[in-house]
Amino acid sequence: MRYQLEFRPIARKFRRSLVTSHGIWEVREAIILRLTDINGKVGWGEIAPISWFGSETLEQALDFCRQLPKEITQEIIYSIPAHLPACQFGFESALEGLGTGDWGLGTGDWEVMKAKTSPSSPSSPSSPPPSPLTYSALLPAGEAALHQWRSLWEEGYRTFKWKIGVGEIAEELKLFDSLIQSLPASAKLRLDANGGLNYQQAHTWLQACDNLAIEIEFIEQPLPVDQFSQMLALSQAYGTAIALDESVATLKQLADCYEKGWRDVFVIKPAIIGSPSRLRQFFQQHEIDAVFSSVFETAIARQTALKLAAELSLHNRAVGFGVNHFFAQEL
Ligand SMILES: O=C(O)CCC(=O)c1ccccc1C(=O)O
Numbered sequence: 001m002r003y004q005l006e007f008r009p010i011a012r013k014f015r016r017s018l019v020t021s022h023g024i025w026e027v028r029e030a031i032i033l034r035l036t037d038i039n040g041k042v043g044w045g046e047i048a049p050i051s052w053f054g055s056e057t058l059e060q061a062l063d064f065c066r067q068l069p070k071e072i073t074q075e076i077i078y079s080i081p082a083h084l085p086a087c088q089f090g091f092e093s094a095l096e097g098l099g100t101g102d103w104g105l106g107t108g109d110w111e112v113m114k115a116k117t118s119p120s121s122p123s124s125p126s127s128p129p130p131s132p133l134t135y136s137a138l139l140p141a142g143e144a145a146l147h148q149w150r151s152l153w154e155e156g157y158r159t160f161k162w163k164i165g166v167g168e169i170a171e172e173l174k175l176f177d178s179l180i181q182s183l184p185a186s187a188k189l190r191l192d193a194n195g196g197l198n199y200q201q202a203h204t205w206l207q208a209c210d211n212l213a214i215e216i217e218f219i220e221q222p223l224p225v226d227q228f229s230q231m232l233a234l235s236q237a238y239g240t241a242i243a244l245d246e247s248v249a250t251l252k253q254l255a256d257c258y259e260k261g262w263r264d265v266f267v268i269k270p271a272i273i274g275s276p277s278r279l280r281q282f283f284q285q286h287e288i289d290a291v292f293s294s295v296f297e298t299a300i301a302r303q304t305a306l307k308l309a310a311e312l313s314l315h316n317r318a319v320g321f322g323v324n325h326f327f328a329q330e331l
């Protein structure tokens with residue numbers, strides 16, 4: 001079977017810029033692609049790389065799309081190289097979705113699709129859509145988290161994630177204390193350092209979490225990717241769980257970390273990890289404690305990512321897809 005390929009770059013501006021220990025992120029760029037078979041059946045895909053996280057760059061993804069013929073085959077799609085993981089995801093999910101109309105995305109039209117995936121569209125709700133999954137809401141970094149959680153709580157979120165390793169540690173520990181004090185007892189909180197702590201600071205944070213009366217669900221990626229053995233030591237030294245995220249950005253990294261003995265939490269970002277079929281294979285072979293997470297994709301990649309989450313997550317972990325409040329407008 002041959003599929004006609006079309007693709008378009010898109011850009012969406014964050015309502016509030018995303019602040020992590022990697023810096024400030026203002027605009028989410030991605031590529032939307034459409035496959036059409038000879039019967040006119042359409043499949044949508046989205047390539048949403050994050051190069052600072054370990055995937056290809058948007059430019060590399062665009063170059064890859066541009067050098068493809070106008071008509072492509074399944075063989076081409078399943079042989080996309082491992083250094084283009086977001087492309088593997090985008091093309092494979094378009095192929096998988098061919099002719100399906102799940103979640104009201106079953107349109108063949110670019111303009112209709114554009115409206116459906118825009119942040120202001122009612123079909124990309126800011127509250128979680130009905131599904132067996134529970135959702136975690138991403139709080140803004142710094143002090144803004146102290147009041148922002150309330151509106152998210154009202155939308156129905158009960159799990160929250162707060163970025164750390166962004167400001168001064170003493171200041172952040174104070175804010176953390178205030179946040180813990182103000183959150184209802186039934187709320188769950190996870191912390192995400194984006195690799196921004198040093199070994200000493202990681203000890204300080206884990207100690208602070210272990211000392212609380214309530215449980216912090218986990219600390220995500222406390223140390224940089226090259227400090228795997230230190231993170232393994234930390235995960236054995238503290239009661240608070242540690243989740244790897246940047247360390248397992250791609251399937252190869254996921255397999256490597258598992259091989260090297262990681263049995264704590266794994267954050268899985270389906271849209272950048274690589275081929276969905278190989279991700280399924282990995283989950284068939286290994287029972288891992290996985291948390292599925294967004295990369296600020298549109299409803300197109302989100303649909304496939306959440307389908308994978310519903311299929312593959314074993315443990316009762318909220319998925320990190322409560323992020324729509326970060327988006328405002330299309331560019
Ligand atoms: O996982 C979540 O809860 C929200 C998504 C998120 O934090 C994120 C989104 C884009 C890029 C990196 C990250 C991250 O987890 O570090």
Ligand SMILES: [Mg+2]
Pocket residue numbers: 192194220221245246267
């Ligand atoms: Mg993270």
